[in-house]
Amino acid sequence: MLITNYQDVDEKxxxxxxFARNYSANLIGSENVxxxxxxxxxxxxxxxxxxxxxxxxxxxLSGSLIAYVSDDQTxxxxxxxxxxxxxxxxxxxxxxxxxxxxxxxxxxxxxPERVIV
Numbered sequence: 732m733l734i735t736n737y738q739d740v741d742e743k744x745x746x747x748x749x750f751a752r753n754y755s756a757n758l759i760g761s762e763n764v765x766x767x768x769x770x771x772x773x774x775x776x777x778x779x780x781x782x783x784x785x786x787x788x789x790x791x792l793s794g795s796l797i798a799y800v801s802d803d804q805t806x807x808x809x810x811x812x813x814x815x816x817x818x819x820x821x822x823x824x825x826x827x828x829x830x831x832x833x834x835x836x837x838x839x840x841x842x843p844e845r846v847i848v
Contacts, residue, residue, distance in 0.1 A: 748773075748774065764841075770833055772831050774826065776825040779823040781819050792835065796809070
């Protein structure tokens, strides 16, 4: 077992207004699971993208967002929602609220891949 403190992981701006800590499989002592700790400031977004070789589980810890999925459907999501994104499913999230949203992105792979579309 490996215990990591989130303060020991550098936070980086991955898109304008979107900050993340990347808990790679190697960092957290996992062979097959990685996690992103994501903060979206108001009016920011994670752009339209896919994960071509794996699923993603998104856990909304705080805030409210709009999720866009491949069939042009939009859905409001908020704290407590858990979303499963299928492999290669086009998706994005937009913070339409007035507070910072906090998400966890969990990936069943040691090296998550994101392709912007």
